Amino acid sequence: MAVDRDTVAKIARLARLKVEAPQQEALAHELNGILGWIEQLKEVDTAGVEPMTSVVATRLPLRADAVTDGGKPEAVLANAPEATAGFFSVPKVVE
Numbered sequence: 001m002a003v004d005r006d007t008v009a010k011i012a013r014l015a016r017l018k019v020e021a022p023q024q025e026a027l028a029h030e031l032n033g034i035l036g037w038i039e040q041l042k043e044v045d046t047a048g049v050e051p052m053t054s055v056v057a058t059r060l061p062l063r064a065d066a067v068t069d070g071g072k073p074e075a076v077l078a079n080a081p082e083a084t085a086g087f088f089s090v091p092k093v094v095e
Contacts, residue, residue, distance in 0.1 A: 003031040 005024045008031065012019040019027065070076065073086060082089040 003028045003035065 005021075005028055008019065008024045008027045012024075012027075077083040077086065077088070080088045
C-alpha cells in the first residue's frame, strides 16, 4: 500500500491534526518507509517460533485469590472530598 499526499491529508483530518501542504509530502515519504519496513518483516520465517511476552523466561508469582475489604476504610475515605456513613458522597448526575 502506497501513501500519497491525499492519504496523509485524510489521516491528518481524522486525527484532527493540522498538517501543512509542504509537510504532507515528507510525511507520505516517511509513512511509505515505515510500511516498507513492515513488508520486510512479513518475509521473516517465524514457523516454529512460539509467541512470547518477554525476552526473559520468568513466571510471575501467584497469590491467593481472596476477597477482602482492604481493611483500611478510613484511609480510603480520607481521599474523598465528601463521605457520608462510610461511603463516598457524589453529586446526583441523573435527573
